[in-house]
Amino acid sequence: MARKALLISPELCIGCRGCQTACKSWNRLPATKTVNKGSAENPPDLTPNLYNKIRYVEMPSNSNTVRWLFVSQRCMHCDDAGCIKICPAPGALFKTKEGAVGFDKDKCIGCKLCVAGCPFDVPRYDEKDKVSKCHLCSDRIAEGLMPACAKTCPTGAIAYGDRDAIIGKAQKAGYQKLYGQTDLGGLGIMYAFKDTPKVYGMDESPAIPETIVFWHKVLKPLAYWGLGGAAAVSLLHYLVIGPKKDEGGE
Amino acid sequence: MTIIRKASAFEILNHWVLAASFFILAISGFGFLFHLEQLNAVFGSFNVMKDVHNYAGLVFTASLILTIFHYLPVSLKFGADDIAWFLKGGGYLSKKAKVPPQDELNAGQKLYYIVILLSGLAIAASGFAVWLRPQVPDIRKLVVLSHLVHNIAFDLMIIAVPLHIYLATLANPGTLRIMITGTVPLEWAKKRHAKWVQRIGY
Ligand code: HEM
Ligand code: HEM
Ligand code: SF4
Ligand code: SF4
Numbered sequence: 355m356a357r358k359a360l361l362i363s364p365e366l367c368i369g370c371r372g373c374q375t376a377c378k379s380w381n382r383l384p385a386t387k388t389v390n391k392g393s394a395e396n397p398p399d400l401t402p403n404l405y406n407k408i409r410y411v412e413m414p415s416n417s418n419t420v421r422w423l424f425v426s427q428r429c430m431h432c433d434d435a436g437c438i439k440i441c442p443a444p445g446a447l448f449k450t451k452e453g454a455v456g457f458d459k460d461k462c463i464g465c466k467l468c469v470a471g472c473p474f475d476v477p478r479y480d481e482k483d484k485v486s487k488c489h490l491c492s493d494r495i496a497e498g499l500m501p502a503c504a505k506t507c508p509t510g511a512i513a514y515g516d517r518d519a520i521i522g523k524a525q526k527a528g529y530q531k532l533y534g535q536t537d538l539g540g541l542g543i544m545y546a547f548k549d550t551p552k553v554y555g556m557d558e559s560p561a562i563p564e565t566i567v568f569w570h571k572v573l574k575p576l577a578y579w580g581l582g583g584a585a586a587v588s589l590l591h592y593l594v595i596g597p598k599k600d601e602g603g604e
Numbered sequence: 605m606t607i608i609r610k611a612s613a614f615e616i617l618n619h620w621v622l623a624a625s626f627f628i629l630a631i632s633g634f635g636f637l638f639h640l641e642q643l644n645a646v647f648g649s650f651n652v653m654k655d656v657h658n659y660a661g662l663v664f665t666a667s668l669i670l671t672i673f674h675y676l677p678v679s680l681k682f683g684a685d686d687i688a689w690f691l692k693g694g695g696y697l698s699k700k701a702k703v704p705p706q707d708e709l710n711a712g713q714k715l716y717y718i719v720i721l722l723s724g725l726a727i728a729a730s731g732f733a734v735w736l737r738p739q740v741p742d743i744r745k746l747v748v749l750s751h752l753v754h755n756i757a758f759d760l761m762i763i764a765v766p767l768h769i770y771l772a773t774l775a776n777p778g779t780l781r782i783m784i785t786g787t788v789p790l791e792w793a794k795k796r797h798a799k800w801v802q803r804i805g806y
Contacts (some may be wrong), residue, residue: 442636470747589769
């Protein structure tokens, strides 16, 4: 199965938020009460009931009163996913055969480690402490349908397809490298940025926290080998040198 | 044969509470680390195992704090005889090795206690931070740090504890009874804890 991906083109986005609504509708997520913080961006952040949202970036501009950038924000479906790496519960977070990162609330133990392990601050947890995030409509794409957000988008700002095909097309259109093309082993959500990622509110070089990588490569195997090593040293000592015998002691 | 008391009943009880909670924590901890689904046969599910781990952590922490009264004062008395004991490998490197006279705990036991106390406090503090998520400006940073601390402490303990068990049983016949009856023969104590025996007036 070819890895699937979304291509986000902020300059095509008109900020209608049809994607937010379509996502809520497909995933049966209730609306959340929000407050007006003086920006049209609403709600201000992802919530357990909001898997994707449009980030509104207002920039000074020479040709217009203001330059608006609308950036779709959600789980990036990383190839090397920090959330999966750190999760202590088997099956709570998993890769689908299309390359999406899905979740299973029944298997999630509510430890919230994934919240800290994700380079993009994506996972949220619901009132039962269970993980909640975009799953690339893995139920839809498994049936050959496109994700609800991409299906709804009226301008093509969210385009869905085979990851390789998307990259190929973007290259023909003049993008040398998409945002997310190689980060974290390649993201499942890529961005056609015309400016530096920072301008769009994105991290230049997203990475899993170093200590988590260190834990995965060193501390985790050390628990295994440390236990075995201590047992082996004890056994070896017993066989080679033997116990302390006190003449007349026992 | 004179028998003398080395551990009080409360000390013995507390040691086994500490050991039992540690085993539960270490086994479930291994389950989390390596996704050992076989453990579902014991705990039922990872959801139950998480609660068991968290509440066993509570017991472990309480028990660890109580050990401070039993072992910290003597463990902090670290002198020339302790250094000499380490230089001689504790007498464990050959059958003929002789070590300087030791206190109520020998130098190795003192070091072991300090390792268990420090890594125990670290694993408890970091565990509670992940579990209870205190109100701090950047909780994600705190959890990443706690995850690191929890796992470093775990590695230290998972190496130290098997060595402790070996040294307290097979390697030193006559030691285990301290944590069962609380007593040892005077002759045995004179050979291993001469300074202590002298201090308490034998
Ligand atoms: C003292 C209180 C402790 C608390 C509150 C605590 C809490 C936690 C928490 C919250 C986790 C994350 C997964 C989960 O939610 O279950 C965890 C994981 C773990 N704990 Fe503890 N723990 C404690 C003590 C210990 C002790 C004493 C040990 C070792 C003997 C230990 C070993 C582990 C290991 C190996 C993991 C898995 C590591 C990982 O996946 O990062 N914990 N603990
Ligand atoms: C089956 C397992 C265990 C056995 C047979 C065992 C046995 C013993 C014995 C006989 C002593 C008394 C030594 C003396 O007074 O000279 C002792 C002391 C002690 N034990 Fe254990 N123990 C076990 C597990 C544990 C565990 C899991 C921990 C902590 C995580 C622990 C922590 C301690 C501490 C801190 C002391 C006092 C300091 C020392 O003697 O070094 N023990 N143990
Ligand atoms: S963006 Fe975060 S939640 Fe999504 S796959 Fe990557 S690490 Fe996991
Ligand atoms: S909160 Fe759930 S999904 Fe996240 S790391 Fe913990 S068990 Fe895994």
